[in-house]
Amino acid sequence: MTRYLARRIAQAVAVIILVTMIVFGILHFLPGSPARAMLGVKATPGAIAAFNKANGYDRALPMQYLLYMDRLVHGNLGFSYHLDQSVGSLLALDLPKTALLVGVSYALAIVIAIPVGLAQALKRNKAVDHAFTVFAFVGYSMPMFWLAMLLIVLFAVQTHVLPAQAGTAASSVGAVFNNPKVLVLPVATLTIVTVAQFSRFMRTSAIDNLLQDYIRTARAKGLSQRQLVTRHLLRNSLLPIVTLIGLSLPAVISGAIVVEAVFNYPGMGWLFWQAASTQDYPVLMGFTIVVAVATVVGNLVADVVYAVLDPRIRYSAT
Amino acid sequence: MRLLRKVLASVTAVCAVGAMSAAVGTGAAGAAPARHAAKGGGVITFAEQPGSPPTYIFPLYNGANSQNSDITYLQPLMWLPLYWFGHPTSSAATINYKLSMADPPVFSNGGKTVTMKLKHYVWSTGTPVTARDVVFWMNLVMNEKTNYAGYVPGGWMTHVAGYSTKGTTTFVLTMTKGYNQTYLLYNGLATLTPMPQQAWDKTSASSPNGTYDTTAAGAKSVYNYLNSRSESLSTWDKTPLWQVVDGPWRLKPTTGFQVTGQVTMVPNTKYSGPNKAKASEFEEVPFTSASAEYDALRSGSVDYGYVPTTDIGALASLKASGFKVDPWYEWGLTFLGILFNNPKYQALVGQLYIRQAMQTLINQPEYIKTILDKYGTPTYGPVPTFPKTNFLAKAETKNPYPFSVAKAKKLLSSHGWTIHVGGTDVCAKPGTGAGHCGKGIAKGTKLAVSLMYPSGTPSVDNEIQVMRSTFAHAGFHLTLSEAPENTVLSDSSACIGKKAATCPTNTPVLAIWSSPAYTYVPIYYPDGTSLFGCGGATNAGNYCNQTANKQLTQIESQGNAASIKTLYKYQEFLAKQVPDLWFPNAAYQISAISTKLKGVSAQDSTGHIYPETWSLES
DSSP: OOOHHHHHHHHHHHHHHHHHHHHHHHHSSSSSSSHHHHHTTOOOOHHHHHHHHTTTSSSSSHHHHHHHHHHTTTTTEEEETTTTTEEHHHHHHHHHHHHHHHHHHHHHHHHHHHHHHHHHTTTSSSSHHHHHHHHHHHHHSSOOOHHHHHIIIIIIISSSOSSSOGGGGGGHHHHHHHSSSGGGGHHHHHHHHHHHHOOOOOOOHHHHTTTTTHHHHHHTOOHHHHHIIIIIIIIHHHHHHHHHHHHHHHHHHHHHHHHHHHHHOHHHHHHHHHHHHHOOHHHHHHHHHHHHHHHHHHHHHHHHHHHHHOOOOOOOOO | OOOHHHHHHHHHHHHHHHHHHHHHTTTTTOOOOHHHHHEEEEETEEEETTTTOOOOOOSSOOGGOOOOHHHTTTTHSOOOSEEEESSOOOOEEEEEEESSBBOOOOOETTTTTTEBBBOOOTTTTEEEEEHHHHHHHHHHHHGGGGGGOOOTTTSGGGGGEEEEETTTEEEEEESSSSOOOOHHHHHHGGGGGOOHHHHHHHSSSSSSOOOOOOOHHHHHHHHHHHHHHHHGGGGGOOOOOGGGGSSSSEEEEETBBBTSSSHHHHHHHTOOSSOOOSSEEEEEEEOOOOHHHHHHTTTTTTSEEOOGGGGGGGHHHHHTEEEEEEEEOOSSEEEEEEEETTTHHHHHHHHHHHHHHHHHHHHHHHIIIIIIITTOOOSSSSSOOOSSSSTGGGGOOOOOOOOOOHHHHHHHHHTTTTOHHHSSOOOOBSSTTTTOTTTOOOTBBOOOEEEEEEEEEEEHHHHHHHHHHHHHHHEEEEEEEEEHHHHOOOOOOOTOOOOOGOOOOTSSEEEEEOOSEEEEOSSOOOOOOOHSTOTTOOOOOOOOHHHHHHHHHHHHHHHHHHHHHHHHHHHHHHHOOSSSEOOOOSSSSSEEEEEEEEEEOOOOOTOOOOOGEEEOOO
């Protein structure tokens, strides 16, 4: 396992470097220019030239990349010319907020979706199954912004029970902890959609397993329903969910643009959107690197947990 | 079955806990009505534009930090310019001597010398604002011209001969050439902003206050220091520098700014000008999207906000819930830029009759009525038609080219074009004589040009789609392309200052990047020198007409009476010349103002806000 991990980490570093190269290249071939995006219609050619020089955009692309990587290995992610702050400080501000929002949503979704999926599998084609299937289809097919709007209209505009937006209360993760109610509607929005997705996977996986020989054997050996579910069915049915959760780690880091925009919860998703619309290259690169690391780590963790859950799986270092 | 019940019970429990925590966690605190009560009538909440948080506090700002959230919502509330433009009670973009820190300027020596006497104002430290504070501004800005957004190459700053103080309250500016008084006031003197020399003349946090600004190197060091402090957003409300103000407000110490864009201001108790703040606090709140702002507005947590253009249809319910709705227009104009030096199309757009035909095919009143829901004003020339000012010639209040497909077709057919309704017209009579297509247009040339417009703005999208359809009725083919606003801006400016030979042929011939497209802020004189003058700094289309250029020179240097007459002639000439396609000017925002917020009688077209004149009724 150690050799396997070492090999995977080496691969991960290579992948991340490759990602930076690709993203750096793509960003610089995008139409438009950061100087125009920043300086606007009143910018003179002289001002644009000065901006490009100050930010190194007047140099050859490979040189720009090398300079960027040099700064990166020294821990400098660059400076956002749109938000006038270092990229490191922007990520430090927004990452915990997004991790909290999306992390809580996923945790809740897992806690709800797994028993729901199991229940549906155990009562396949019965009323319970049909009811949750309808919920899942409605939840999954409903556009997230629409669901968010409905919740806002119901709980904020009509009844004034919950705040419609986070605003000041989401200025930092500490502020969110001080005012946790601002999380309720955005978390509910994300959770409903995620439950709908996860529960379908869990249901399908559990149904597949219920048809397997080992379940029939276990039943024949006289195991109770509880023992059957907790010892055999649950564990084996969780495998696809583990993969899903592993792949979800980047989402926890990269945020949920729609929810952040609708609920005025400035996090990583919103930061990325802002940077993309203003061609704020340093922020886009910093964001990409963090998400790339999260993706690689998420996959790695999923593979390891997979091995733990399924003893048949053995990884070879060769 | 028992297990199933337990599973379902656990799901129900999780949901119930979530719901309960929501209910317990919120109570009345999240409710809008409670918010007003909690504010005690003293805290006014103002919504910032989505994704546009303040990024720069130092009033000597550069082009990258010249958004409204910096230069009209933030800095002028704390540091007043010498001459104030705009009014709290009207939308006129004119000089306001009552709110200005100096008496009207006195011109002498043929308009080369300007003498300005300061009124009695004090800094929040208690020391008076002096002419030396104006010199401090001048020393920094003259040594850092390219870092100042108000700098225009070849403009007034290029012609400064010197400046000095006369006593403690008189500032004297000397120019190398005589200027029109109004022109210099609106374009040059308007930018002068006294800064607290005694507190800010430093090169580092540890350096003592001095007179570093009196040398070029020292001025640069001071600028670098103040710029670095301004770029340290997280320290704005903790830095003593920014607490020294002369305006009606200052940042609330230690909690007045959050890097996400939240601004909290408290009254400057030492403020010595008119209109002392009535509210106990003034908050500017950032938003990630217009819809988030609208939700906050409807739930009652914003006193002064705006309605997204997509929600204009729901204004009745908003009004019923205690808001008045008022469009906010900027001192600016909207147009589709025409690129005159695209080698492939310059012969086409160089013909006045073709530009006139295009203008005739734009139905501005109808666009405003049906697409902008009446929240727009027409543009007929370089001077904004709204708000009406003395700068606006009578001739420019009317459309010189009223909408008429028939007239456009006649214009084209009478110049040798074969009309193909729904298709593309073709030049049938090449040549330069009467009834011919014009110089450089070969037989068989098709009447087709490219038009680039911004994505994500439904109203502009609709206008452009209607325009394409209308143009097609006259056989004028428009090839549309959509791109993010900054891409449109970048691509349409690609040939600025270039000769046709070096301008790529795929550069869009027509382009619109936003509405409004250009504002006369903080350079208030509405002649558009840099837009329409030959070689103008922001003349993206490279329009150049010697008659207009001569008029611009005269406007800048003539006496007031002659200059305004020339301005009238110039705008009438330019309106008919169609240096770009005049297009409807959309409102900057459709404001929604709580009826509990008293004192908002007008919205200033210069973008300034006057929260010191507002109060919140509990």
